[in-house]
Amino acid sequence: MPAGGRPTVRSRRLGSALKRLREAAGVDQSVAAQAILRSVSKVSRLESGQASASALEVRTLLDCYGVRDEDERNRLEELARASNQRGWWLDYQETLRPDYADHITLESDSTYIRSWEPSLIPGLLQTSEYAESVISTGPVFIDPDRIAELVKVRQERQRRIEQGGVHFTAIIWEPAIAALRHDPAVCVGQLRRLLDAGQRQNVTVQILPAAASKTAGMSGAFVAFSFGVEPTVEAVTVRTVTNTTVVETPEDLAAYANTFDLLRSAAMSPEESAERIRQILGDVSDQMEEAT
Numbered sequence: 001m002p003a004g005g006r007p008t009v010r011s012r013r014l015g016s017a018l019k020r021l022r023e024a025a026g027v028d029q030s031v032a033a034q035a036i037l038r039s040v041s042k043v044s045r046l047e048s049g050q051a052s053a054s055a056l057e058v059r060t061l062l063d064c065y066g067v068r069d070e071d072e073r074n075r076l077e078e079l080a081r082a083s084n085q086r087g088w089w090l091d092y093q094e095t096l097r098p099d100y101a102d103h104i105t106l107e108s109d110s111t112y113i114r115s116w117e118p119s120l121i122p123g124l125l126q127t128s129e130y131a132e133s134v135i136s137t138g139p140v141f142i143d144p145d146r147i148a149e150l151v152k153v154r155q156e157r158q159r160r161i162e163q164g165g166v167h168f169t170a171i172i173w174e175p176a177i178a179a180l181r182h183d184p185a186v187c188v189g190q191l192r193r194l195l196d197a198g199q200r201q202n203v204t205v206q207i208l209p210a211a212a213s214k215t216a217g218m219s220g221a222f223v224a225f226s227f228g229v230e231p232t233v234e235a236v237t238v239r240t241v242t243n244t245t246v247v248e249t250p251e252d253l254a255a256y257a258n259t260f261d262l263l264r265s266a267a268m269s270p271e272e273s274a275e276r277i278r279q280i281l282g283d284v285s286d287q288m289e290e291a292t
Helices: 009-025 029-035 040-048 055-064 070-082 088-092 098-109 128-136 144-157 174-182 184-198 250-266 270-291
Strands: 112-117 167-173 203-208 222-226 235-239 244-247
Touching: 009 040, 009 055, 009 070, 009 098, 029 040, 029 055, 055 070, 088 098, 088 144, 098 144, 098 222, 098 235, 098 244, 112 250, 128 144, 128 184, 167 174, 167 250, 174 184, 174 203, 174 270, 184 203, 184 270, 203 250, 203 270, 222 250, 235 250, 244 250
Parallel strands: 112 167, 167 203
Antiparallel strands: 112 222, 222 235, 235 244
16 A cells, blocks of 8 residues: 555556556456466556555566556656655645645656646745745634744745756736735735746746636636656646645546646746736835835
Protein backbone atom coordinates (compact mmCIF):
# COMPACT_ATOMS: atom_id res chain seq x y z
CA MET A 1 0.00 0.00 0.00
CA PRO A 2 1.35 3.49 -0.76
CA ALA A 3 2.73 5.47 2.15
CA GLY A 4 0.03 6.92 4.37
CA GLY A 5 -2.40 4.05 3.70
CA ARG A 6 -4.09 5.77 0.73
CA PRO A 7 -3.44 5.92 -3.00
CA THR A 8 -1.05 8.78 -3.77
CA VAL A 9 -1.11 10.87 -6.91
CA ARG A 10 2.24 9.32 -7.82
CA SER A 11 1.00 5.74 -7.43
CA ARG A 12 -2.15 6.59 -9.41
CA ARG A 13 -0.12 8.18 -12.19
CA LEU A 14 2.16 5.16 -12.36
CA GLY A 15 -0.73 2.71 -12.28
CA SER A 16 -2.59 4.57 -15.01
CA ALA A 17 0.50 4.56 -17.25
CA LEU A 18 1.11 0.84 -16.69
CA LYS A 19 -2.50 0.02 -17.50
CA ARG A 20 -2.39 2.13 -20.68
CA LEU A 21 0.81 0.43 -21.85
CA ARG A 22 -0.49 -3.06 -21.02
CA GLU A 23 -3.71 -2.52 -22.95
CA ALA A 24 -1.81 -1.00 -25.90
CA ALA A 25 0.36 -4.14 -26.01
CA GLY A 26 -2.69 -6.42 -25.90
CA VAL A 27 -1.49 -8.13 -22.72
CA ASP A 28 -4.00 -9.26 -20.10
CA GLN A 29 -3.50 -8.96 -16.37
CA SER A 30 -2.78 -12.66 -15.89
CA VAL A 31 0.23 -12.49 -18.21
CA ALA A 32 1.45 -9.35 -16.44
CA ALA A 33 1.06 -11.10 -13.10
CA GLN A 34 3.14 -14.05 -14.28
CA ALA A 35 5.89 -11.69 -15.48
CA ILE A 36 6.39 -10.19 -12.02
CA LEU A 37 5.53 -13.39 -10.10
CA ARG A 38 2.53 -11.75 -8.49
CA SER A 39 -1.22 -12.34 -8.42
CA VAL A 40 -3.74 -10.81 -10.81
CA SER A 41 -5.20 -8.88 -7.87
CA LYS A 42 -1.74 -7.37 -7.25
CA VAL A 43 -1.57 -6.15 -10.86
CA SER A 44 -5.07 -4.74 -10.53
CA ARG A 45 -4.08 -2.88 -7.36
CA LEU A 46 -0.93 -1.58 -9.03
CA GLU A 47 -2.94 -0.21 -11.93
CA SER A 48 -5.47 1.47 -9.65
CA GLY A 49 -2.75 3.02 -7.49
CA GLN A 50 -3.83 1.04 -4.45
CA ALA A 51 -0.42 -0.67 -4.27
CA SER A 52 3.12 0.47 -4.98
CA ALA A 53 5.29 -1.02 -7.70
CA SER A 54 9.04 -1.36 -7.29
CA ALA A 55 11.36 -0.09 -9.99
CA LEU A 56 12.26 -3.72 -10.78
CA GLU A 57 8.58 -4.64 -11.20
CA VAL A 58 8.06 -1.67 -13.48
CA ARG A 59 11.10 -2.62 -15.56
CA THR A 60 9.83 -6.19 -15.89
CA LEU A 61 6.34 -5.08 -16.87
CA LEU A 62 7.72 -2.68 -19.48
CA ASP A 63 9.76 -5.53 -20.95
CA CYS A 64 6.58 -7.63 -21.04
CA TYR A 65 4.71 -4.83 -22.81
CA GLY A 66 7.49 -4.28 -25.35
CA VAL A 67 8.21 -0.69 -24.26
CA ARG A 68 11.62 0.24 -25.64
CA ASP A 69 11.58 4.03 -25.32
CA GLU A 70 14.36 4.77 -22.81
CA ASP A 71 12.92 8.13 -21.74
CA GLU A 72 9.56 6.53 -20.98
CA ARG A 73 11.19 3.64 -19.15
CA ASN A 74 13.38 5.94 -17.05
CA ARG A 75 10.47 8.23 -16.24
CA LEU A 76 8.25 5.40 -14.99
CA GLU A 77 11.02 3.69 -13.05
CA GLU A 78 11.83 6.99 -11.34
CA LEU A 79 8.15 7.49 -10.58
CA ALA A 80 8.11 4.06 -8.92
CA ARG A 81 11.09 5.02 -6.76
CA ALA A 82 9.42 8.31 -5.81
CA SER A 83 6.01 6.84 -5.00
CA ASN A 84 6.82 6.31 -1.34
CA GLN A 85 9.42 9.01 -0.89
CA ARG A 86 8.85 11.60 1.79
CA GLY A 87 8.33 15.12 0.43
CA TRP A 88 9.22 18.29 2.36
CA TRP A 89 5.50 19.07 2.68
CA LEU A 90 5.02 16.11 5.00
CA ASP A 91 6.73 18.19 7.66
CA TYR A 92 3.46 20.16 7.61
CA GLN A 93 1.13 17.15 7.48
CA GLU A 94 -0.74 18.25 10.61
CA THR A 95 -1.55 21.52 8.83
CA LEU A 96 -2.17 20.36 5.25
CA ARG A 97 -5.26 18.54 4.01
CA PRO A 98 -4.44 15.38 2.01
CA ASP A 99 -5.85 16.91 -1.19
CA TYR A 100 -3.59 19.96 -0.82
CA ALA A 101 -0.62 17.63 -0.28
CA ASP A 102 -1.58 15.88 -3.54
CA HIS A 103 -1.48 19.25 -5.33
CA ILE A 104 1.99 19.99 -3.93
CA THR A 105 3.20 16.53 -5.00
CA LEU A 106 2.12 17.27 -8.57
CA GLU A 107 3.91 20.63 -8.43
CA SER A 108 7.05 18.94 -7.14
CA ASP A 109 7.08 16.37 -9.97
CA SER A 110 6.14 18.71 -12.81
CA THR A 111 8.21 19.99 -15.69
CA TYR A 112 5.43 22.36 -16.85
CA ILE A 113 2.77 24.06 -14.72
CA ARG A 114 -0.04 26.14 -16.25
CA SER A 115 -2.37 28.10 -13.99
CA TRP A 116 -5.62 29.93 -14.71
CA GLU A 117 -6.87 32.28 -11.99
CA PRO A 118 -9.98 34.41 -12.49
CA SER A 119 -10.12 35.86 -8.97
CA LEU A 120 -6.77 35.53 -7.18
CA ILE A 121 -3.05 35.78 -7.76
CA PRO A 122 -1.66 32.23 -8.22
CA GLY A 123 -0.17 30.75 -5.07
CA LEU A 124 3.23 30.27 -6.74
CA LEU A 125 3.43 34.05 -7.29
CA GLN A 126 1.95 35.33 -4.03
CA THR A 127 3.83 37.48 -1.55
CA SER A 128 3.61 36.38 2.08
CA GLU A 129 1.41 39.42 2.86
CA TYR A 130 -1.02 38.60 0.06
CA ALA A 131 -1.06 34.90 0.99
CA GLU A 132 -1.84 35.71 4.62
CA SER A 133 -4.65 38.03 3.54
CA VAL A 134 -6.21 35.42 1.25
CA ILE A 135 -5.91 32.54 3.72
CA SER A 136 -7.30 34.53 6.65
CA THR A 137 -10.36 35.74 4.71
CA GLY A 138 -11.50 32.31 3.52
CA PRO A 139 -14.95 30.86 4.27
CA VAL A 140 -13.63 28.61 7.07
CA PHE A 141 -12.03 29.92 10.26
CA ILE A 142 -8.34 29.05 10.47
CA ASP A 143 -6.32 29.36 13.64
CA PRO A 144 -3.67 32.14 13.33
CA ASP A 145 -0.85 29.65 14.03
CA ARG A 146 -2.06 27.48 11.16
CA ILE A 147 -2.27 30.54 8.89
CA ALA A 148 1.42 31.18 9.53
CA GLU A 149 2.21 27.55 8.66
CA LEU A 150 0.20 27.73 5.43
CA VAL A 151 2.04 30.90 4.41
CA LYS A 152 5.35 29.07 5.00
CA VAL A 153 4.12 26.24 2.77
CA ARG A 154 3.38 28.68 -0.06
CA GLN A 155 6.82 30.21 0.29
CA GLU A 156 8.39 26.75 0.17
CA ARG A 157 6.34 25.83 -2.91
CA GLN A 158 7.77 28.86 -4.71
CA ARG A 159 11.34 27.54 -4.44
CA ARG A 160 10.92 25.41 -7.57
CA ILE A 161 10.00 28.51 -9.54
CA GLU A 162 12.91 30.47 -8.10
CA GLN A 163 15.35 27.64 -8.80
CA GLY A 164 14.21 27.37 -12.41
CA GLY A 165 13.26 23.71 -12.08
CA VAL A 166 9.90 24.06 -13.85
CA HIS A 167 8.29 26.11 -16.62
CA PHE A 168 5.39 28.09 -15.15
CA THR A 169 2.73 29.94 -17.13
CA ALA A 170 0.11 31.97 -15.26
CA ILE A 171 -2.95 33.54 -16.85
CA ILE A 172 -4.75 35.93 -14.51
CA TRP A 173 -8.02 37.70 -15.20
CA GLU A 174 -7.48 41.46 -15.04
CA PRO A 175 -10.10 42.13 -12.29
CA ALA A 176 -8.06 39.94 -9.91
CA ILE A 177 -5.10 42.28 -10.38
CA ALA A 178 -7.13 45.50 -10.43
CA ALA A 179 -8.78 44.48 -7.15
CA LEU A 180 -5.40 44.85 -5.43
CA ARG A 181 -5.96 48.61 -5.52
CA HIS A 182 -8.31 48.20 -2.57
CA ASP A 183 -5.51 46.90 -0.35
CA PRO A 184 -2.61 49.33 -0.84
CA ALA A 185 -0.53 47.75 1.93
CA VAL A 186 -0.43 44.49 -0.05
CA CYS A 187 -0.83 45.84 -3.57
CA VAL A 188 2.57 47.39 -4.28
CA GLY A 189 4.59 44.40 -3.12
CA GLN A 190 2.36 41.94 -4.96
CA LEU A 191 2.45 43.84 -8.24
CA ARG A 192 6.22 44.10 -8.05
CA ARG A 193 6.39 40.37 -7.38
CA LEU A 194 4.41 39.73 -10.59
CA LEU A 195 6.73 41.99 -12.58
CA ASP A 196 9.84 40.34 -11.12
CA ALA A 197 8.48 36.86 -11.76
CA GLY A 198 7.70 37.72 -15.36
CA GLN A 199 11.39 38.51 -15.91
CA ARG A 200 12.40 34.92 -15.18
CA GLN A 201 13.14 32.76 -18.21
CA ASN A 202 11.01 29.92 -16.83
CA VAL A 203 7.98 32.08 -15.94
CA THR A 204 5.32 33.61 -18.19
CA VAL A 205 2.69 35.96 -16.77
CA GLN A 206 -0.27 36.95 -18.96
CA ILE A 207 -3.36 38.99 -18.17
CA LEU A 208 -6.73 38.17 -19.65
CA PRO A 209 -8.43 41.53 -20.29
CA ALA A 210 -11.44 42.40 -18.14
CA ALA A 211 -13.52 42.73 -21.31
CA ALA A 212 -12.97 39.04 -22.14
CA SER A 213 -15.64 38.01 -19.64
CA LYS A 214 -17.09 35.26 -21.83
CA THR A 215 -13.69 33.63 -22.16
CA ALA A 216 -13.04 34.04 -18.44
CA GLY A 217 -16.39 32.40 -17.71
CA MET A 218 -15.44 29.17 -19.47
CA SER A 219 -13.86 27.76 -16.33
CA GLY A 220 -13.11 28.40 -12.70
CA ALA A 221 -9.55 28.30 -11.43
CA PHE A 222 -7.44 25.27 -12.34
CA VAL A 223 -3.81 24.20 -12.61
CA ALA A 224 -2.52 21.86 -15.33
CA PHE A 225 0.62 19.75 -14.91
CA SER A 226 3.02 18.02 -17.31
CA PHE A 227 5.76 15.62 -16.22
CA GLY A 228 7.85 14.92 -19.29
CA VAL A 229 9.86 16.73 -21.94
CA GLU A 230 6.70 17.64 -23.85
CA PRO A 231 4.08 19.97 -22.26
CA THR A 232 1.27 17.42 -22.58
CA VAL A 233 -1.32 17.92 -19.83
CA GLU A 234 -1.19 14.81 -17.62
CA ALA A 235 -3.04 16.01 -14.51
CA VAL A 236 -5.20 18.96 -13.48
CA THR A 237 -6.23 20.23 -10.07
CA VAL A 238 -9.46 22.15 -9.56
CA ARG A 239 -9.98 24.19 -6.41
CA THR A 240 -13.40 24.28 -4.74
CA VAL A 241 -14.59 25.87 -1.50
CA THR A 242 -13.82 22.76 0.54
CA ASN A 243 -11.07 20.86 -1.31
CA THR A 244 -8.83 20.41 -4.32
CA THR A 245 -9.84 17.73 -6.84
CA VAL A 246 -7.33 15.96 -9.09
CA VAL A 247 -8.57 15.38 -12.65
CA GLU A 248 -6.88 12.49 -14.48
CA THR A 249 -9.22 11.07 -17.15
CA PRO A 250 -7.96 11.62 -20.73
CA GLU A 251 -11.19 13.25 -21.94
CA ASP A 252 -11.24 15.77 -19.09
CA LEU A 253 -7.53 16.51 -19.45
CA ALA A 254 -8.01 17.26 -23.15
CA ALA A 255 -10.86 19.65 -22.31
CA TYR A 256 -8.76 21.54 -19.77
CA ALA A 257 -5.79 21.70 -22.15
CA ASN A 258 -8.05 23.17 -24.83
CA THR A 259 -9.53 25.65 -22.35
CA PHE A 260 -6.08 26.86 -21.32
CA ASP A 261 -5.09 27.33 -24.96
CA LEU A 262 -8.21 29.44 -25.54
CA LEU A 263 -7.47 31.54 -22.45
CA ARG A 264 -3.87 32.04 -23.52
CA SER A 265 -4.91 33.07 -27.03
CA ALA A 266 -7.31 35.69 -25.62
CA ALA A 267 -4.81 37.03 -23.08
CA MET A 268 -2.45 39.97 -23.51
CA SER A 269 1.11 39.11 -24.49
CA PRO A 270 3.64 38.89 -21.65
CA GLU A 271 4.99 42.30 -22.65
CA GLU A 272 1.52 43.89 -22.75
CA SER A 273 0.67 42.24 -19.45
CA ALA A 274 3.77 43.68 -17.77
CA GLU A 275 2.89 47.13 -19.07
CA ARG A 276 -0.65 46.84 -17.69
CA ILE A 277 0.71 45.79 -14.30
CA ARG A 278 3.06 48.79 -14.33
CA GLN A 279 0.11 51.07 -15.11
CA ILE A 280 -1.85 49.76 -12.15
CA LEU A 281 1.24 50.00 -9.94
CA GLY A 282 1.71 53.62 -11.01
CA ASP A 283 -1.92 54.45 -10.25
CA VAL A 284 -1.68 52.94 -6.78
CA SER A 285 1.60 54.69 -6.04
CA ASP A 286 0.04 58.03 -7.04
CA GLN A 287 -2.98 57.37 -4.79
CA MET A 288 -0.70 56.53 -1.87
CA GLU A 289 1.29 59.74 -2.35
CA GLU A 290 -1.91 61.80 -2.46
CA ALA A 291 -3.09 60.19 0.76
CA THR A 292 0.08 61.15 2.64
